[in-house]
Amino acid sequence: xxxxxxxxxxxxxxxxxxxxxxxxxxxxxxxxxxxxxxxxxxxxxxxxxxxxxxxxxxxxxxxxxxxxxxxxxxxxxxxxxxxxxxxxxxxxxxxxxxxxxxxxxxxxxxxxxxxxxxxxxxxxxxxxxxxxxxxxxxxxxxxxxxxxxxxxxxxxxxxxxxxxxxxxxxxxxxxxxxxxxxxxxxxxxxxxxxxxxxxxxxxxxxxxxxxxxxxxxxxxxxxxxxxxxxxxxxxxxxxxxxxxxxxxxxxxxxxxxxxxxxxxxxxxxxxxxxxxxxxxxxxxxxxxxxx
Numbered sequence: 001x002x003x004x005x006x007x008x009x010x011x012x013x014x015x016x017x018x019x020x021x022x023x024x025x026x027x028x029x030x031x032x033x034x035x036x037x038x039x040x041x042x043x044x045x046x047x048x049x050x051x052x053x054x055x056x057x058x059x060x061x062x063x064x065x066x067x068x069x070x071x072x073x074x075x076x077x078x079x080x081x082x083x084x085x086x087x088x089x090x091x092x093x094x095x096x097x098x099x100x101x102x103x104x105x106x107x108x109x110x111x112x113x114x115x116x117x118x119x120x121x122x123x124x125x126x127x128x129x130x131x132x133x134x135x136x137x138x139x140x141x142x143x144x145x146x147x148x149x150x151x152x153x154x155x156x157x158x159x160x161x162x163x164x165x166x167x168x169x170x171x172x173x174x175x176x177x178x179x180x181x182x183x184x185x186x187x188x189x190x191x192x193x194x195x196x197x198x199x200x201x202x203x204x205x206x207x208x209x210x211x212x213x214x215x216x217x218x219x220x221x222x223x224x225x226x227x228x229x230x231x232x233x234x235x236x237x238x239x240x241x242x243x244x245x246x247x248x249x250x251x252x253x254x255x256x257x258x259x260x261x262x263x264x265x266x267x268x269x270x271x272x273x274x275x276x277x278x279x280x281x282x283x284x285x286x287x288x289x290x291x
Contacts, residue, residue, distance in 0.1 A: 180286030
């Protein structure tokens with residue numbers, strides 16, 4: 001199908017992009033990679049009055065540690081997550097997830113910002129950002145603000161991003177010694193959206209107990225789900241089979257899936273528990289230096 005007519009703009013600065021978003025007041029869409037937006041437009045499920053292409057804005061593509069955070073620019077390509085030695089060494093959950101996203105053609109153009117702020121409950125990066133305790137930096141007509149990702153996802157394709165705001169950066173707390181993270185996913189075919197997915201992030205203290213934990217789920221609810229009870233059950237505990245298994249069970253309880261072509265709700269809930277345990281095991285091995 002052919003999308004309806006729309007205006008096209010290619011701003012060269014964040015301020016110019018925000019001015020355009022304000023001008024159209026919710027009737028414009030931001031174009032970065034376009035792999036989610038363009039198909040919706042072709043099916044006329046989205047009919048924006050204008051597209052604002054942010055690919056010509058400089059300094060929005062980067063991966064760097066600065067101060068107490070890892071900073072990732074909004075137009076950083078998915079393949080950049082795979083190519084980053086820094087991420088493979090200290091934030092392996094992100095290359096884990098990037099490897100699961102579609103195929104090389106999509107990963108070459110798809111962006112971190114688009115994946116994170118689209119609000120699709122089947123996207124892979126939102127759960128990872130929840131598990132890592134990330135923050136999202138946006139710029140709007142009133143200036144910039146920083147949102148905890150735990151407050152960002154409201155419903156399917158509904159987020160806390162105002163229609164006049166532009167996501168410019170994702171910030172993740174800087175990795176520490178004895179920290180490990182991992183993402184696990186099950187899908188019908190390679191590159192497909194998740195039947196279920198689980199992200200885990202563990203920080204061990206000097207005695208080997210869990211100091212902090214983050215567990216989040218993909219594909220098993222109307223949004224990515226932060227499994228707070230599962231994470232909380234691990235804090236202060238020895239990461240043994242009993243406690244990891246209990247956390248995985250709690251994660252399955254947090255899942256809220258629907259039955260669809262990818263499987264019945266009961267199966268998805270069970271897979272949420274299984275994948276959480278696998279992600280926890282891998283995160284723990286990495287935290288202990290096992291890669």
